[in-house]
Amino acid sequence: MAELTAFAYRPGTSMLHRLDVRMKLALVAAASLIALQLGFSGLGPMALSLMVVAARCPRSLRIETSELRWIGLLLAFVFSARVLSADGTTVLSILALDITREGLRAGALVSLRLALVFLIGTLLMGTTRSSEIKTAVQWFLKPLPFVSAERVGTMLGLLVRFIPVIFEEVSQASDAQRARAVEYRRNPLQRAVKLGVPIMSRIFKRSDQLALAMEARCYSEFRTQPLLKAGFKDWAIFIPGCLWLATLLAV
Amino acid sequence: MAAIIEIDNLTHRFADGTVGLDGITLEIEAGGFVVIAGANGSGKTTLLRHLNGLLLPTAGSVRVAGVCVKKHPLQARVLVGMVFQDADSQIVGETVRDEVAFGPENLRLDRGEIDRRVREALAATGLMHLADKRPHLLSGGEKRRLTIAGILAMQPRVIVFDEPFANLDYPGVRHVLDQMIRQHRAGCTIIVTTHDLDKVLAHADRLIFMRGGRIEGDGPPPVLIARAESCGVRSPRAMHLGLEALSWLN
Numbered sequence: 001m002a003e004l005t006a007f008a009y010r011p012g013t014s015m016l017h018r019l020d021v022r023m024k025l026a027l028v029a030a031a032s033l034i035a036l037q038l039g040f041s042g043l044g045p046m047a048l049s050l051m052v053v054a055a056r057c058p059r060s061l062r063i064e065t066s067e068l069r070w071i072g073l074l075l076a077f078v079f080s081a082r083v084l085s086a087d088g089t090t091v092l093s094i095l096a097l098d099i100t101r102e103g104l105r106a107g108a109l110v111s112l113r114l115a116l117v118f119l120i121g122t123l124l125m126g127t128t129r130s131s132e133i134k135t136a137v138q139w140f141l142k143p144l145p146f147v148s149a150e151r152v153g154t155m156l157g158l159l160v161r162f163i164p165v166i167f168e169e170v171s172q173a174s175d176a177q178r179a180r181a182v183e184y185r186r187n188p189l190q191r192a193v194k195l196g197v198p199i200m201s202r203i204f205k206r207s208d209q210l211a212l213a214m215e216a217r218c219y220s221e222f223r224t225q226p227l228l229k230a231g232f233k234d235w236a237i238f239i240p241g242c243l244w245l246a247t248l249l250a251v
Numbered sequence: 252m253a254a255i256i257e258i259d260n261l262t263h264r265f266a267d268g269t270v271g272l273d274g275i276t277l278e279i280e281a282g283g284f285v286v287i288a289g290a291n292g293s294g295k296t297t298l299l300r301h302l303n304g305l306l307l308p309t310a311g312s313v314r315v316a317g318v319c320v321k322k323h324p325l326q327a328r329v330l331v332g333m334v335f336q337d338a339d340s341q342i343v344g345e346t347v348r349d350e351v352a353f354g355p356e357n358l359r360l361d362r363g364e365i366d367r368r369v370r371e372a373l374a375a376t377g378l379m380h381l382a383d384k385r386p387h388l389l390s391g392g393e394k395r396r397l398t399i400a401g402i403l404a405m406q407p408r409v410i411v412f413d414e415p416f417a418n419l420d421y422p423g424v425r426h427v428l429d430q431m432i433r434q435h436r437a438g439c440t441i442i443v444t445t446h447d448l449d450k451v452l453a454h455a456d457r458l459i460f461m462r463g464g465r466i467e468g469d470g471p472p473p474v475l476i477a478r479a480e481s482c483g484v485r486s487p488r489a490m491h492l493g494l495e496a497l498s499w500l501n
Contacts, residue, residue, distance in 0.1 A: 130345045164387040209340035216333045217354040224356040
């Protein structure tokens with residue numbers, strides 16, 4: 001799980017790879033918000049346009065089958081929750097649960113929306129280095145008072161760097177406990193505490209060591225930032241992208 | 252040769268009262284290759300961390316290239332690059348390239364200079380082909396080379412290796428040794444702390460033993476090695492047979 005291929009950056013030279021990261025982030029944020037508002041009539045065209053974009057950078061969408069299973073499970077859960085919670089005309093009854101036409105419609109709608117948001121996120125992460133995302137976030141935060149954009153950027157960067165490390169620590173601690181028959185403990189709360197406490201301890205120790213290592217290399221918030229330059233080609237993608245999203249919203 | 256590191260009566264007491272270093276006085280010549288050996292808890296790492304101001308003295312002073320470390324710790328950290336024992340805790344970049352660029356970015360160099368230094372450091376450590384890879388996917392030896400590349404990009408005059416061979420396989424040890432020797436030949440002062448003399452002693456021109464926060468012995472390796480066992484350090488296997496220490500690169 002430390003290597004989630006769905007969100008792994010894959011180097012490339014596609015249009016999306018080369019697009020200015022600030023414009024990419026703005027388009028992704030707008031597209032995600034709009035996707036959550038669209039009805040069936042808008043979701044179809046949006047899905048089609050995303051497929052066209054994805055077809056131009058296919059390597060960015062390489063997702064392991066095992067991860068698709070988790071994504072599918074999540075969507076299935078959301079679908080089921082929506083279906084079973086909506087009132088309306090009953091089309092099927094299973095035990096004490098009524099499945100309604102309105103529920104099926106609402107479940108399909110929310111699942112499709114989420115699937116699109118997932119696709120948008122995957123396209124972003126597959127074509128953008130997380131360091132660039134961090135720089136763009138810093139750029140957006142810069143005008144805000146009382147917010148240290150550089151500090152937020154550093155936190156984001158460390159989060160991305162250390163999520164796989166934390167998963168590794170969890171995996172190692174879990175294996176070490178299973179090697180000593182922790183599964184014989186029936187109480188799940190006890191097992192959670194036995195696992196959680198040493199993991200937290202190791203993570204905090206790592207954090208201390210990390211802070212020292214950063215100090216040893218003269219870390220400060222005021223450091224050289226990656227260059228961000230938007231040219232004509234970026235605007236030539238960004239403006240039509242915005243117009244297309246506005247059209248979808250109007251529809 | 253002039254001394255690049257001057258330590259005068261250095262004492263360090265931890266918050267719980269434990270004495271980590273007790274009156275250490277030491278000079279290290281520029282361009283030297285020094286091995287500091289001792290059992291766990293002898294004070295090796297504590298001493299190293301005074302060289303770049305990560306720890307400050309309770310008493311005494313440390314100067315690096317004439318710069319007082321206590322007054323100018325940032326300057327000291329540019330002069331002294333430190334390779335930590337645990338590579339995973341040292342690597343902060345999201346990709347290999349970002350990791351190597353981290354140090355020069357902290358120095359606020361311009362982007363062109365940063366890119367040049369990153370290219371040189373990656374080439375020097377044989378990591379150019381892994382530039383876009385994420386660090387947690389590297390092998391142990393590659394991670395150690397990456398930490399070295401990250402230090403090289405800052406162009407220090409002194410490189411300090413804290414237990415550099417821990418958890419490394421034979422090829423990994425050879426890679427790290429190779430880097431040490433290259434940097435030494437390029438004019439860097441190399442300081443290595445280890446309790447495993449077998450891997451590095453053949454290349455050192457000075458050996459220092461530490462015990463209980465004090466220096467127990469200081470001199471040329473062939474002369475001093477006889478005291479290794481009494482200082483809690485195993486002497487190289489070849490020396491048990493009356494031979495010179497053998498290099499792991501041969």
